[in-house]
Amino acid sequence: MTTDGGTAVLETRTLEMAFGERKLWSGLDLHLKPARMTALTGPSGSGKSTLLNCFGLLEKPTGGEIRYGDRDLTRLGPGVTRRFRRDVLGYLFQNYALVENATIAQNLDVALRVRRVRGGKARSVAADALERVGLAGRDDERVSRLSGGEQQRVALARLLVKRPKLVLADEPTGALDHGNTETVVRLLREMADDGACVVIATHDDWVRDQCDEVVAVDAYTG
Numbered sequence: 142m143t144t145d146g147g148t149a150v151l152e153t154r155t156l157e158m159a160f161g162e163r164k165l166w167s168g169l170d171l172h173l174k175p176a177r178m179t180a181l182t183g184p185s186g187s188g189k190s191t192l193l194n195c196f197g198l199l200e201k202p203t204g205g206e207i208r209y210g211d212r213d214l215t216r217l218g219p220g221v222t223r224r225f226r227r228d229v230l231g232y233l234f235q236n237y238a239l240v241e242n243a244t245i246a247q248n249l250d251v252a253l254r255v256r257r258v259r260g261g262k263a264r265s266v267a268a269d270a271l272e273r274v275g276l277a278g279r280d281d282e283r284v285s286r287l288s289g290g291e292q293q294r295v296a297l298a299r300l301l302v303k304r305p306k307l308v309l310a311d312e313p314t315g316a317l318d319h320g321n322t323e324t325v326v327r328l329l330r331e332m333a334d335d336g337a338c339v340v341i342a343t344h345d346d347w348v349r350d351q352c353d354e355v356v357a358v359d360a361y362t363g
């Protein structure tokens with residue numbers, strides 16, 4: 142199965158999502174390649190987060206298929222779902238989703254343990270990731286004391302450590318200044334260059350313009 146770390150195309154076939162009578166989107170046929178960055182655009186409420194949540198196995202679409210490699214993600218059993226989340230998926234949110242009471246190093250440890258990287262190797266992987274996000278040597282600082290931009294860079298360092306093949310970023314720069322926005326996009330690009338399929342829901346025109354593909358979710362409304 143495609144939870145072994147290999148890259149795969151993420152494809153949707155006649156995907157549809159409805160909440161009661163209200164159809165959010167339908168007839169969604171997408172083909173998202175590895176090593177590419179795709180922007181999901183559309184006005185507030187058009188269903189960008191909902192689509193990311195379907196890709197991330199947090200919500201189930203009401204119709205159609207989501208194929209990742211040889212599997213339909215809408216029909217995975219609980220064991221494969223857990224492995225897929227652990228081994229393939231990486232999420233980046235606007236609100237960082239870090240353990241705020243823990244240090245930067247402890248937040249990275251979570252991802253390192255999942256990859257079973259320990260000891261000296263773990264320290265060097267973490268140090269390399271922190272260097273890449275501009276937080277070298279700040280391992281022991283508590284996340285709650287960091288600025289928003291720094292917290293998002295810790296979340297990125299955690300992704301760099303995890304090396305997910307499918308990166309889902311939900312408005313990851315919504316709360317950041319342009320400098321931090323550029324850093325986030327540069328690091329997402331590095332993950333794409335490393336082979337990841339990167340999908341970014343965004344309202345930011347500059348972020349959209351850095352992507353290889355743009356999917357206007359509102360074009361599939363109703």
Ligand SMILES: Nc1ncnc2c1ncn2[C@@H]1O[C@H](COP(=O)(O)OP(=O)(O)OP(=O)(O)O)[C@@H](O)[C@H]1O
Binds near residue numbers: 191
């Ligand atoms: N579980 C749910 N039950 C009913 N409606 C829902 C549910 N989840 C989302 N919605 C509705 O679906 C619509 C799309 O929400 P979503 O958050 O995906 O939009 P979005 O395009 O990401 O918006 P934004 O740009 O503001 O983040 C919203 O109107 C929301 O209220």
